[in-house]
Amino acid sequence: MTITSVSFLLFVFALLIVYYVLPKRTQWIVLLVASISFYLMCSLKGIPYILFTATSIYFATRWMESLSRKQKAYIKENKPNLSKEEMSDYKRTIAKSRKRIMVCTLILNIAILCSFKYINFFLDQISLLISVFNTTSSISQVNWVAPLGISFYTFQSIGYLVDVYWGTCPAEKNYFKNLLFVSFFPQITQGPISDHEALSGELFKSHTFTYENFSRGFQRMLWGLMKKMIVANILAPYVQDVFTNYASYKGVTVFIGALFYSVQIYADFSGYMDIMCGTCEMLDINLTENFNRPYFSKSIAEYWRRWHISLGEWFKKYIYYPIAVAKWNRKLGTNAQKKMGKHFGQTLPATIALIVVWLTTGFWHGASWSYIAWGGVNGLFIIFSLWMEPVFEKSKAALRINESKWLWRAFQTIRTFLLVTLIKVLPEVGTLSDGLGFIKRIFTNFEIPKSLGELLPFLDATHKLIVVIFFAGLLFVSSLLQRKKPIRDYFNKIPAPIRIVLLAVLFVCIVIFGIPATKLTGGFMYAQF
Amino acid sequence: MHNFKKALLSSISFLVCVAFISGVFLGVFFRSEVAPYDDTSTRAKLAGEIDFIFCGASHGQSAFVPDIADSILDCTSYNLSGAMMPIHGRKVLIEKEVERNPVDTVVLEISLETLERDESGIDSVEGDAYVLSRLDSFSERLQYTASYIPKKHWDYTYSISMLFGFSQLKSIITNAARIELDRGYVSHGSKDVSIPDEMISELHNSERIRMPLEENINEIKQIIDFCKEQNVDIIIVFTPLSDSVLWKIYGEDEVYSYFKEFCEDNNCSLINFDLLKSRFEHFNDTNSFSDGYHLSKEGATAFSPVFSDTISKFQTGEDISGLFYSNYAEMEQYSPYN
Numbered sequence: 079m080t081i082t083s084v085s086f087l088l089f090v091f092a093l094l095i096v097y098y099v100l101p102k103r104t105q106w107i108v109l110l111v112a113s114i115s116f117y118l119m120c121s122l123k124g125i126p127y128i129l130f131t132a133t134s135i136y137f138a139t140r141w142m143e144s145l146s147r148k149q150k151a152y153i154k155e156n157k158p159n160l161s162k163e164e165m166s167d168y169k170r171t172i173a174k175s176r177k178r179i180m181v182c183t184l185i186l187n188i189a190i191l192c193s194f195k196y197i198n199f200f201l202d203q204i205s206l207l208i209s210v211f212n213t214t215s216s217i218s219q220v221n222w223v224a225p226l227g228i229s230f231y232t233f234q235s236i237g238y239l240v241d242v243y244w245g246t247c248p249a250e251k252n253y254f255k256n257l258l259f260v261s262f263f264p265q266i267t268q269g270p271i272s273d274h275e276a277l278s279g280e281l282f283k284s285h286t287f288t289y290e291n292f293s294r295g296f297q298r299m300l301w302g303l304m305k306k307m308i309v310a311n312i313l314a315p316y317v318q319d320v321f322t323n324y325a326s327y328k329g330v331t332v333f334i335g336a337l338f339y340s341v342q343i344y345a346d347f348s349g350y351m352d353i354m355c356g357t358c359e360m361l362d363i364n365l366t367e368n369f370n371r372p373y374f375s376k377s378i379a380e381y382w383r384r385w386h387i388s389l390g391e392w393f394k395k396y397i398y399y400p401i402a403v404a405k406w407n408r409k410l411g412t413n414a415q416k417k418m419g420k421h422f423g424q425t426l427p428a429t430i431a432l433i434v435v436w437l438t439t440g441f442w443h444g445a446s447w448s449y450i451a452w453g454g455v456n457g458l459f460i461i462f463s464l465w466m467e468p469v470f471e472k473s474k475a476a477l478r479i480n481e482s483k484w485l486w487r488a489f490q491t492i493r494t495f496l497l498v499t500l501i502k503v504l505p506e507v508g509t510l511s512d513g514l515g516f517i518k519r520i521f522t523n524f525e526i527p528k529s530l531g532e533l534l535p536f537l538d539a540t541h542k543l544i545v546v547i548f549f550a551g552l553l554f555v556s557s558l559l560q561r562k563k564p565i566r567d568y569f570n571k572i573p574a575p576i577r578i579v580l581l582a583v584l585f586v587c588i589v590i591f592g593i594p595a596t597k598l599t600g601g602f603m604y605a606q607f
Numbered sequence: 608m609h610n611f612k613k614a615l616l617s618s619i620s621f622l623v624c625v626a627f628i629s630g631v632f633l634g635v636f637f638r639s640e641v642a643p644y645d646d647t648s649t650r651a652k653l654a655g656e657i658d659f660i661f662c663g664a665s666h667g668q669s670a671f672v673p674d675i676a677d678s679i680l681d682c683t684s685y686n687l688s689g690a691m692m693p694i695h696g697r698k699v700l701i702e703k704e705v706e707r708n709p710v711d712t713v714v715l716e717i718s719l720e721t722l723e724r725d726e727s728g729i730d731s732v733e734g735d736a737y738v739l740s741r742l743d744s745f746s747e748r749l750q751y752t753a754s755y756i757p758k759k760h761w762d763y764t765y766s767i768s769m770l771f772g773f774s775q776l777k778s779i780i781t782n783a784a785r786i787e788l789d790r791g792y793v794s795h796g797s798k799d800v801s802i803p804d805e806m807i808s809e810l811h812n813s814e815r816i817r818m819p820l821e822e823n824i825n826e827i828k829q830i831i832d833f834c835k836e837q838n839v840d841i842i843i844v845f846t847p848l849s850d851s852v853l854w855k856i857y858g859e860d861e862v863y864s865y866f867k868e869f870c871e872d873n874n875c876s877l878i879n880f881d882l883l884k885s886r887f888e889h890f891n892d893t894n895s896f897s898d899g900y901h902l903s904k905e906g907a908t909a910f911s912p913v914f915s916d917t918i919s920k921f922q923t924g925e926d927i928s929g930l931f932y933s934n935y936a937e938m939e940q941y942s943p944y945n
Contacts, residue, residue, distance in 0.1 A: 084762050289613040578617060582624030586632075590773055593766035597729055 079119045081267070081353055082307055082596050089116070090299075090357050094292075097361060102284040109262065109281065109361070110254055116263035117226065124225025131187055132253075132260040135235045138183035139242040139249035139256075142176045146245065180243040184236060191232045194224035199445035227266035229442065233392055235260050238274040240396055247274050255282060264354035268347065270366040270388035277366075285362035294566055295359030300584055302352025304549060307592025310346035312546045313338045314599040319536035321507045324516045329523035331533060332516060339506065340499045341550050344373065347386070371557050373498075376490035378459040381498055389442075393435050401431040421468060429461050436460070440505075448505035448513055455501050545591050629765075632772030637740050637748065639775055645740050646788050650685070650704065653790075657708040659684035661791075662701055663716020663846070664692045664734070669901040670716070670846040672911040673790040679915035686791030688716060689741065691734030693726045694826040695755045700741065701830060705837050712840045714918070715830060719845070719862055720900075722819035726826075727757050735760075736767045797903035801892040802851045807944050812857035819862060824869060831875045842918065843870060845879040847886055847910065849896040854944045859935040878917065880910070882932040887941065889913055 079085050089112075097108045117125060149172045153165065160168070198219045238259070241247035250256040259278055265271075320327060320335025327335075348369045358365045372385035382390050401407060407427040415423020440453015463470075479486055500520075504513035527533035537543055556565040569577065639645075650657075659682040661671040668688035676684045687700050694717075701713055724731065735756050739748050756764055778785065786793060802810055827843070834841035853859075863879065870877040880886070890896070895906030902910055921927050932938040939945060 287610055287614070289610040289617070292610075292614045293617060574617070575620070578620045579624055582621055582628060585621075585625055586628045586769065589762075589766050590770045593762055594770070597763050 079116070081350065082303060082592075090360070094360055097285070098287045102286075105285050106255065106258060106282050110258040113258060113261045113263040113266070117261055117266065120267075121226035123223065124228070127190060127225040127228065128231060128261055129257075130190070131232060131235050132257045134183050134186055135239050135260065136250070136253050136256040138179050138239060140251070142179050142242055143249040145172050145176050145179075148172070176243060180239060183239055187232050187236060191228055194222055194228055196441075196445045197222065227268075230269045230271055231260050231266060233389075234265070234271045237271065237392055237396060241274060250274075250278065264358050264365060268350050268354075269386070270351070270368045271392050272366050272388065280358075280363045280365075288362070291362050292360050294570070295356045295361075297566060297569065297581065298352050298356030298359060300356075300581060300588070302349045302354075302356060303588050303592065304584060305345040305349030305352060305553065307349075307588055307596045308549050309546055309553065310342050310349060311592065311595035311599045312542050313342040313345070314595075315538075316534075316536045317342050321503075321516070323536075324507065324519050327519070327535065328525045328527055328532070329520050330527065331535065332519045332523070334534065335536075336499050336503050336516075336520065339503055340373070340495070343502065344369075345550070345553065371560060373495050374491055374557065374561075375494050375498075376487060377463060377494055378456060378497060379463060381494055382456070382460070389439070393439060397438060398431045398435045401434055402427050407431070425464055428464060432457050432461050432464075444505055446505065446509075448508075448510040451510050451513075452501060452505045455504065459497070459501075542591075542595075549587075629769065632769045632776065634772070635776045635779070636768050636772035637742075639779065646791055647741055647743060649788065649790070650687075650741075651743075653683070653685065654707045655709070656683045657685045657704060658682050658710055659712045659714075660687050660701060660704055660708075660710055661685070661714045661716065662687040662692075662697050663844075664688060664697075664718065664721060665690040665901060666718050666720075666846045667716030668791065668793050669795050669897070669903075670907055670910050671714075671914065672792050672907050675908070675911035676915045679912060680919055682712075684790070686789075688791060689734070689737045691731070692738060693724075693731050693734045693755070694721065694823055694830070695726065696734060696738035698826060698830045698833065699738065699751060699755075702833060703742075705834075705839060710837075710839055712842065712918075712922070713830075713834050715827070715841060715843045716846055717827065717843055717866075718848075718900075719816050719856070719859060722823055722862060722866065723817040724823070725820060726823065727760075729760060729763065732756070732760050732763050733767055736764055736771065739764070739768065740771070792907070794904040794907065795897035795901050797894040797905055798897055799893050800849050800851050800896050800899040802854060802944060807854070810851075810855050811944070812855070814856045816856050816858040816862050819866060827869075828873060831873050835874075840922070842876045842878060842921070844877075844914075845881050846902065847880045847883065847890055847906075849890070849892050849899040850887075850942055850944060851892050852899040853881065853935070853939070854942055863935065876921070878921065878927070879931065880914065880917075882935070882938050883913070883917075884930055884932060885913070886938075887943065892943075 079089065093108070093112050097105055100108060114125075117128065149169065152168065153160070157165075201219060238247065242249050250259065255278070258281060259274060262277070262281065317335055317339045320332060320338070324332045324335065351368045355365045355367070366388050368387050370384040370387065372381055375381035375384050407430060410430075411423050411427040413423075414426045436453045436457025437450060438453070439456070440450040443449045443453070474481070481487070500517055503516055504510070507513045507516045530537075534543070559565055559568060572580070659676065659680060661667060661673075661676075661684060663670075665688070668686060668690065671684075671686045671688070673684040673686055676682070685704070687697075687704060689696065689700075692700075697715065701715075704710060705713070735751075739751060742748050742751060752761065752764065777783070831841055859881075867877055883889075889909045890902075890906055892899075895903060895909065897903045917927055917930065932941075
């Protein structure tokens with residue numbers, strides 16, 4: 079069952095009816111049944127793995143929490159009889175046990191994720207190494223199909239496991255509530271990766287049907303379907319054509335292909351989010367937002383705070399901060415500050431953390447050197463900005479640049495958008511050298527196309543381009559308007575009968591332009607992760 | 608309760624709006640006959656007069672000129688063909704016309720492409736949409752959809768029909784010229800489809816023709832059985848492909864033998880105009896075809912008398928085997944590219 083199919087719409091509406099008809103205390107059970115059913119319909123063979131993750135996390139968190147409780151109880155009972163050393167030893171033993179449980183569970187679940195996602199990458203590297211010594215031998219690839227959403231639910235579960243280990247989140251006592259947290263169907267394919275406290279707060283509260291939630295949720299679903307089925311799916315074959323044939327196209331055509339890709343991936347991913355957030359809104363559940371007008375960012379760092387927000391937050395919380403504030407790193411920073419100055423000393427620990435974050439982010443996105451390079455390039459830009467901050471400030475002051483002026487902000491936005499566009503295509507064209515060749519083509523071929531056919535050789539029908547430009551334009555305008563308030567606040571000011579007609583027209587446009595495009599293209603882009 | 612009532616009212620209003628817009632576009636598509644291939648009222652006017660039906664897909668639609676056939680065969684013929692028409696679509700339209708006309712001959716055009724095409728695949732949905740537009744009533748369309756279009760393609764059928772209705776509404780509003788049918792025949796412009804000298808050896812036998820799908824053979828059998836029940840003479844034909852296409856494809860003899868055997872087993876005549884000995888005299892790659900597969904106006908004007916003459920001889924009991932090569936391998940020896 080795909081999210082853009084009629085059967086998914088019917089699934090959601092059947093769920094809504096059952097969800098609100100049954101008693102409120104059973105609503106989370108309805109969600110659990112729906113999530114497991116959804117998973118079974120989409121990935122039957124993946125069920126054992128998600129159950130393993132949910133079960134291992136459940137027992138690990140309960141065990142760690144029980145050790146903490148035991149420790150508290152033991153100390154309270156025996157405090158007068160224990161010396162300081164004995165108490166420290168006891169605490170250390172409990173801490174070691176908790177750490178062992180956390181690390182073992184972490185390793186088990188990451189091993190499953192790596193087996194499915196990265197086994198072929200590692201086998202390729204081993205083959206490469208073997209070929210240096212022995213040209214005839216090689217290791218054949220395995221053909222394992224990754225369980226649906228493994229990257230997303232594994233990261234979400236690991237986050238919860240670490241939160242319980244840190245003591246910032248209590249362990250869930252109910253196994254089935256824990257299972258729902260891991261398998262909640264709107265998040266399973268493409269996130270967002272949610273915090274346990276935030277998500278469980280939403281999942282397990284009582285939900286009341288309101289007209290506002292229903293209508294706003296439905297509006298958002300339709301908007302998401304438009305983004306995915308019309309904008310992303312019409313652009314998909316054009317982008318693929320440019321990626322395949324860039325070497326024979328003019329530089330300006332290749333550049334247009336890159337721009338199309340930026341629009342496509344945004345429409346695809348954010349479209350999915352809109353469909354799922356809309357679904358959740360109808361269920362009176364607030365899902366974490368994953369996008370905040372990312373193409374209006376003024377720097378790469380800001381872009382990554384607005385694009386796939388939940389993944390960025392996850393990496394920040396569980397990788398960046400632990401490395402940045404680690405004792406050895408802080409010591410390194412202090413020593414560096416003494417020798418090289420304050421700025422150097424303060425920036426070095428952050429730089430080390432950022433290098434790790436960005437290489438792992440790249441690797442999370444894809445098991446290939448081109449994805450690792452992509453992560454590295456993003457990290458490089460962010461690290462460079464960090465180091466050059468004092469220089470940039472001095473330059474701006476010397477040039478008397480007023481940062482609040484719209485011209486300067488427009489320059490920053492356009493510059494960031496172009497940079498992000500060029501970095502994005504690096505791993506998508508094929509190998510790393512293909513990606514570099516693609517970018518090189520843009521900057522080395524300046525032939526001017528003599529006709530529309532030469533400019534857009536991949537275009538099969540002009541009306542499709544007009545449709546895409548119209549709806550992408552709609553997205554752009556709505557993003558501009560959202561600076562001040564959500565677009566739906568503007569939309570809901572329109573009288574209800576006109577609103578309904580506009581939604582019906584949007585639905586018909588999705589039917590006429592979106593269904594054919596969807597039938598001829600693949601699924602969601604981020605579902606591959 | 609108030610929230611629920613409001614939501615229900617809004618949902619119903621939304622569905623009514625969607626139904627209204629759908630009704631407009633689908634109504635235009637199904638009823639307006641602005642579509643290039645929509646001939647419902649033409650056929651209705653001729654009901655009771657047609658005694659010769661030629662039915663196929665686009666190959667047939669561009670090949671058979673009823674006016675020419677009528678004068679040679681002394682009949683009132685109709686070209687029932689349609690673009691991308693699936694075999695089950697041909698069956699439905701043939702049944703419909705046989706029921707309301709004194710039909711004594713049905714010529715079923717089948718191509719090598721038709722035999723290997725998966726008619727439950729997404730590519731066939733467009734052909735099904737055209738058939739839907741040529742049916743008379745809502746119930747007929749519903750029955751056709753339920754019987755022949757896979758459930759997984761219903762949304763795509765709805766989408767294509769809406770798109771066609773939208774395009775046709777635009778044509779009506781802008782008063783755009785429509786493609787005129789001549790009792791079902793559509794004329795095509797001509798194009799030189801010759802193979803350049805330097806590509807001749809490279810392109811020889813470069814595309815394989817696959818064996819027919821069993822579902823397609825079963826559907827053809829249903830048409831044969833229906834015609835026999837109605838005492839209607841059924842003849843299956845292959846219309847001629849260009850020399851360039853025949854040069855490129857291979858595996859045709861395997862398919863042709865298989866299909867010939869099927870026709871013999873079912874006591875049905877098969878005439879393959881690809882193997883016509885005089886084809887090199889009547890058709891050429893310079894102006895007889897529009898794209899290698901479809902006859903141009905010049906090609907159809909040359910083909911129709913040859914076809915009609917051959918059918919006439921065949922129906923009077925003359926032995927026409929001498930007019931044809933026995934197989935593709937023999938025919939290829941005389942190809943201008945050899």
